[in-house]
Amino acid sequence: MKKITAIIMAVVMIAAAFAGCGSNKTDSANKNTGKKTTDATVSEVKTATKGKLTMVTNAEFPPYEYKEGDKIIGIDAEVADLIAKKLGLELEIADVDFDSIIPGVQTGKYDMGMAGMTVTDERKQKVNFSDSYATGVQSIIVKDGGSIKSIDDLKGKKIGTQQGTTGYIYASDTPENGGYGEKNVIGYQNGALAVEALKSGKIDCVIIDNEPAKAYVAATTGLKILDTPYTKEQYAICFSKDNSELQTLVNNALNELKDSGELQKVVDKYIKAD
Numbered sequence: 001m002k003k004i005t006a007i008i009m010a011v012v013m014i015a016a017a018f019a020g021c022g023s024n025k026t027d028s029a030n031k032n033t034g035k036k037t038t039d040a041t042v043s044e045v046k047t048a049t050k051g052k053l054t055m056v057t058n059a060e061f062p063p064y065e066y067k068e069g070d071k072i073i074g075i076d077a078e079v080a081d082l083i084a085k086k087l088g089l090e091l092e093i094a095d096v097d098f099d100s101i102i103p104g105v106q107t108g109k110y111d112m113g114m115a116g117m118t119v120t121d122e123r124k125q126k127v128n129f130s131d132s133y134a135t136g137v138q139s140i141i142v143k144d145g146g147s148i149k150s151i152d153d154l155k156g157k158k159i160g161t162q163q164g165t166t167g168y169i170y171a172s173d174t175p176e177n178g179g180y181g182e183k184n185v186i187g188y189q190n191g192a193l194a195v196e197a198l199k200s201g202k203i204d205c206v207i208i209d210n211e212p213a214k215a216y217v218a219a220t221t222g223l224k225i226l227d228t229p230y231t232k233e234q235y236a237i238c239f240s241k242d243n244s245e246l247q248t249l250v251n252n253a254l255n256e257l258k259d260s261g262e263l264q265k266v267v268d269k270y271i272k273a274d
């Protein structure tokens with residue numbers, strides 16, 4: 001009798017082990033903890049305001065974030081909204097200058113920064129990043145028929161960028177490092193102001209990420225785009241180093257959106273294939 005019970009127990013245990021394997025597989029998106037965003041732990045997640053997920057951005061970066069009337073829309077805004085819904089939180093968006101995003105996340109004033117933000121080693125010292133959800137490269141916007149015909153004409157020209165961005169960092173570097181020197185580069189508060197300065201002839205070109213470059217050129221007559229030699233950048237969401245629990249949950253939600261195709265759907269809504 002004892003023997004039969006032992007055999008039955010063994011069969012049950014093996015079956016349970018297999019069932020466990022199966023459920024782990026369906027949960028493959030959540031590599032970090034295995035926790036699904038629907039797990040009970042989600043409701044306990046710490047955020048700046050209870051029940052809300054506060055994303056901070058700079059809403060002058062179409063198609064990732066920009067204003068339509070009073071509303072902030074774009075790829076980042078919509079993806080953040082889908083993430084918030086998965087976590088059972090209400091999305092709130094704060095709009096600040098780009099170089100105020102990381103300090104605001106570091107102090108915990110905002111839960112996460114999402115602003116077409118490139119992952120760099122320097123930023124990694126200050127904040128944690130999610131997995132990447134998009135890529136970008138820097139482009140140069142010039143006046144159609146202006147004095148800059150190719151990237152070789154940039155030396156000694158007045159270059160506009162957005163302050164605190166990778167465009168500023170690359171362009172203001174020394175010529176030995178592929179830049180144009182700090183004194184030739186102006187950091188504007190945002191992309192719209194840089195493009196405005198180009199239109200009115202205060203500067204000769206604007207270095208900015210490719211998708212916003214396309215959006216600004218499409219919305220303005222007399223401008224065109226040149227490519228730069230700068231390599232592909234990875235965009236990711238940043239978090240305070242003190243809230244890795246939120247980082248994990250958001251990352252899991254982001255990966256679920258990637259796997260389900262919902263992320264791509266949002267991208268396709270805003271970026272039409274060339």
Ligand code: GLN
Nearest residue numbers: 061115116117118165166
């Ligand atoms: N990708 C660039 C950076 O992270 C620009 C981002 C932005 O201006 N919103 O520096």
